[in-house]
Amino acid sequence: MNAPLDFGPIKAVIFDMDGLLLDTEGIYTEVTQIIAERYGRTFDWNIKQNIIGRGAGDLARYVVEALDLPISAEEFLLIREPLMRERFPRALAMPGAQELVEHLKANNIPIAVGTSSSSQSFGQKTTLHGDWFALFDTIVTADDPEVGAAKPAPDIFLTAARRLGVAPQDCLVFEDSPFGVTAAKAAGMTAIAVPDAAMADEKYAHADSILRTLKAFQPDVYGLPALEQA
Template identity: 40%
Template sequence: MVQKQFIRRRFNCYLIINMGAFTAVTHVLFDMDGLILNTEDLYTVAFQNIVSKFGKNYTYDLKISLMGSQMHETADMIIKGLDLPMTRDEFIEASKKEFATLFPDTEVLPGVRRLIEHLHNNNIPIGLATSSSIESYELKTNKQHQQLFSLFPYKTFGSSDPEVKKGKPFPDIFLVAASRFPDKPAPEQCLVFEDAINGVKAARAAGMQVVMVPDAKLDRSYTKEATLVLNSMEEFKPELFGLPPFTN
């Protein structure tokens, strides 16, 4: 008989986990925006500031369709989706100005620091797999998060890395990120943490299990491809995937 465990969720709901449904892993990959840092909210502000100049609305449907994309892909989708009178380069340049103001105020999301430090302290290989550029990453982390991100010995920046040919939902970034580990783990040995639909699709396309921590507003019908869905990283139990359990 398959053993079951019940985890209490918000709003008096419960998540039923089949304990035999997951495969043990040896390596872990983390998305960054909206998963480690609260930057998805800041992206929304930045893009709305840009499109407002043309009387447009950066809608939630448009946002979830492009989350996880590389910056040039994001620019193209917003310009096309809202019929903006801008070139890709103009949109990217306007975005950089917004990011320079907003990104230094990023915050780490609940439960994330504890998990990253726990994996690091238990010698579990961890890597960062973000669609951000190196420049954007430095804006988000330079002010107050350097210590946390120093725990990632391997970092892959989708918008800057020539090996990442296509952004999420294509598997490129996770396959490249896994290849950066010295022991070159197989995809099934890797667990991915994501918040975005496109990120989940990319992880699954790469042959990896994926824990999704979606935006609270996202319709849960969009989360079906994830291996496990949580309201917050605070709910995650490492032992479900054969990782060392928290000690307290």
Template identity: 40%
Template sequence: MGDKVVKFEPITHVIFDMDGLLLDTEKVYESIIKKIASKYGKEYTLEVRSELTGRTQVDSAKIAVEKMKLPITIDEYLEQYHPLCREFLQTPDLMPGAEKLVRHLAKHNIPIAIATSGNEWLSKIKTQNHVNLFSEFHHTVYGSSDPEVVNGKPAPDIYLICASRFPDNPSPDKVLVFEDAPNGVEGAYSAGMQVVMIPAPEVEEELKRHATLVLTTMEDFVPETFGLPPYDE
């Protein structure tokens, strides 16, 4: 990254990813996919994981089946995947710093929304213990079940659609995105938005190249960096 100087532009709207960013779900997804893979004597590697993380369910299933050479169809994979998700994703914790930032932005009337590659029914299950917090968001776009989202992450579609659903339809350069997955970062970057990346520790440097800012945790975020109101304390 060397001498690269990044200039942060002031923003007016914020879009958040959900899995691995607001909710601590990635380890659960990993164990679910490992469980399916092991039935066929296959290994869920870091390489496959980095390819499918952040994508829609169908795209993820396609990559999982193809890359791990599973002897099943995409539909058969999803028939195993969905019940495991229902069972194990009932009570995920919030990621560090997530609640503080969301409450802060809502308090200061900064328009916020969610752009998740997941679908609506599973997202409702995952957020059932945090309904009060998730009600702070103006809207949510579900990449796996929204008919307008033709191409999932890493395409920019979901971010542009999410921004357009704010009442004042902000310009992409006025939107800040929070993401953990490289596929999500690529999509936000392609949409012309600034993006704060909070990656898993094992994500390679090369996959962080389009992030405007890379943080270890949301607790490290300084709102005024992007022209947002500072925290009260």
């Protein structure tokens, strides 16, 4: 298959982490529901769909306001932290994630993680996955000293591209959130959305492509080495 006219060939790949490489979104949902219930509130999909991919501070402000919680955003994060720290080490890989990362690394394609998580929570979430996360050439977290603003600002992805030594227009980004896609496009990169099953396609109109699983990705369409057929 020929590469689409607007694409590639891609020289580097940058991955979001939460909900894309690791199945952590269920943990965020569970913890936010626990906090909401303490104050007699209900955290449901109407709110959840608007916070996927936000940085911690932005997320906390949105949730506190949307649920009308009698606490500050800072207090929300303090309450949330131990609940997440207990659960993050059990996070599992998303289907096809480890295989794709290993394939790209084996073919000498520069790869990076660009995440809205802090470096501390990154370490917690990757507890079970140190072997294949060690394959990434660079990890850029929201609290990285070179990052000025979290997604939807492009800083995280631009920092990753700079460290990989690849021009932004030659980078492909995988994202599960509309905010992440916005960040990737603001960085001048090609963006593939891999949304949560409950997210509607129209929220990703600004993505270059939409897949429902990483296992459906065809690297050769973007000028990358093809996956061997099982």
